Amino acid sequence: MEWSDEAIVLGVRRHGETGVLLELLTRDHGRHFGFLPGGRSRKTMPLIQPGNSLVVTWRARLDQHLGTLSVEATRLRSPGFINAPHALYGFAALAASLRFLPERDPHPALYDAVIHLCEALPDAESVGPLFVEFELRLLAELGFGLDLDSCAATGSREGLVYVSPRTGRAVSAQAGAPYREKLLTLPGFLVYDGLANRVAPQALAEAFALTGYFLWRWIYEPHDREPPPERARFVASITREDDPA
């Protein structure tokens, strides 16, 4: 068995004296592990840091084997992360949530979104909406997509300001008024303004609260796990209001 694919490194674990176990998100082969002999060498270690893009070749006698990797780095993002705490926290949160993807199940659209997000991670100003978009896409890829297009009660596409915590569907201001204490806030930029626009910290915090709730309820809690603390640190660091002084 042998294939080559582009990949992004999600994690590195020591394996044996000189090798490492690489956890990758590949474009066409999904989340994939492989053994990289000599991965702990001074020459190779900088290339296989989490966040870096590689072209990998995986070889094994049988498909179900762990397999051996050979790698060539194509984009080194980790040095850009190292000096930006929000980028390190963001990548840790991203990798933790991607670990819920089944192994060897390709998600090329999600892979493209991850690459796009990783390119933007060092820029604290613009990364927030992209991260929310990634989490919404991840929920959808795992089968728990939110329906934010129209009101669950009236079918209206106007005035959508809430999300039902039970169904993940949008609710209009009028239909949701009697239940507003129980509903989640739907920031307008997720429905109307588009993700490219600059988003106020308050709206961004509400968006992260929304995706965080559904990630916790539908992904983490059924696996008896807690969301990683890095996500809360990432959200806090990019939604912090600028000091007026």
Add this chain to the structure above:
Amino acid sequence: MPKASAGPEIERLIQLLARLPGLGPRSARRAALHLVKKREQLLGPLADATRAAAERIVTCSVCGNIDTSDPCAICSDQERDPRIIVVVEDVADLWALERAGVLNARYHVLGGVLSPLDGIGPDDLNITGLVGRAAEGGVEEIIIALNATVDGQTTAHYLTDSLRHLPVKITRLAHGVPVGGELDYLDEGTLGAALRSRTAF
């Protein structure tokens, strides 16, 4: 199955030696043979030293170092500057910095770094002990000497956040060109870090 070429005691010795880093079954066999041949000079003293170490080794309750006394020799050393604490991932890193002999400071061994892949979170590391030491007073600088990896630097930023409320200067090791390094052979990330951290000459 191959027949054993030596008695069970020697085979057991070979098996245990083969578990050491850098030794495979073949080199373990050679090491065992060497020990057996030098019973008086090597095997006996090694056995005594190993037994004594196994009985006396403890983890330092102050810094997490491994030694035969608690507090360890470094924490008990009155000649060391108590105002500076160097934070390292592992005892091996402490030994490496001691080999360099540049700093006469005290240490704090975290016992690992944050690693979601290995399931290591803040509660699994010796972070509370570090915050406690820094809060006790008398500490003026904490040098974070963790690996320049994504996991190492995530941990470094986590520590910085945890220590932010204390009146302590927090520094970290520089990133850049190693001594003897040739620019042509360095990866782009290291070169970028070196350029960003350039100093007046």
